[in-house]
Amino acid sequence: MVESSDLILLLEASDELCLSELCEHIQDFIITKRLVWLRENFLSLAKIVYQHLTFDRLQKIFTEMIYENPKDLFKLETLSELPEDIILFLISRDDFFIREVQIWEQIIKWGILKYPHLDPDITYWTIKDFETLKNRLRKSIPLIRFYQMSSKEFKEKVVPFKKILPEILYNNISKFHSRWFKISFRSSARVKPIDSLIINYKDAAVLASWIDGKTKLMIDL
Secondary structure, rough: OOHHHHHHHHHHHHHHHHOOOHHHHHHHHHHHHHHHHHHHHHHHHHHHHHHHHHHHHHHHHHHHHHHHHHHHHHHHHOOOOOOOOHHHHHOOOOOOOOOOOHHHHHHHHHHHHHOOOOOHHHHHHHHHOOOOOOOOOOOOOOHHHHHHHHHHHHHHHHHHHHHOHHHHHHHHHHHHHHOOOOOOOOOOOOOOOOOOOOOHHHHHHHHHHHHOOOOOOOOOO
């Protein structure tokens, strides 16, 4: 019997040699016969799977595993080991159904864990400390959907880290939350983008919240 680890090596070799049919066959075999092994070795295998575009079948299975228990992926003991590629892949998806503020919190933790010298209390941080975290999260921040957070979440979780956000981005988000949302509004999980030439995503979010009775229109006099 072929060892499971050898199957991964064979899969990588088939990818390098552009043997697409063999690559698909090996993936199907692993999914059918070694699913338990995939679950038990998720983190180490994910580092390999998400680096190969041709491993689409395994990527689909791994993504489904994450959706089953998304919070498990962000457990503190494994968080620092997550490759940036996996994080970017997940938070870029419209169907990664975790509340946006939770994604933000875990991304911040992930960034801080990479630099043990950073004080857990950010009130003691220097400008250099914020710059360190900003550079670490430069690819992640553009993928965070700050408009899906409530104003309360934005104020409590994002504002303390405003120095790591681009100034224009922070100002736009701050204006959005201060004008449209009540502090008590509770955000939902991610939703698919609006496919419309008439209304954009932010407007749709506001209209949806009015319908749900979760916000009230504030008119500037």
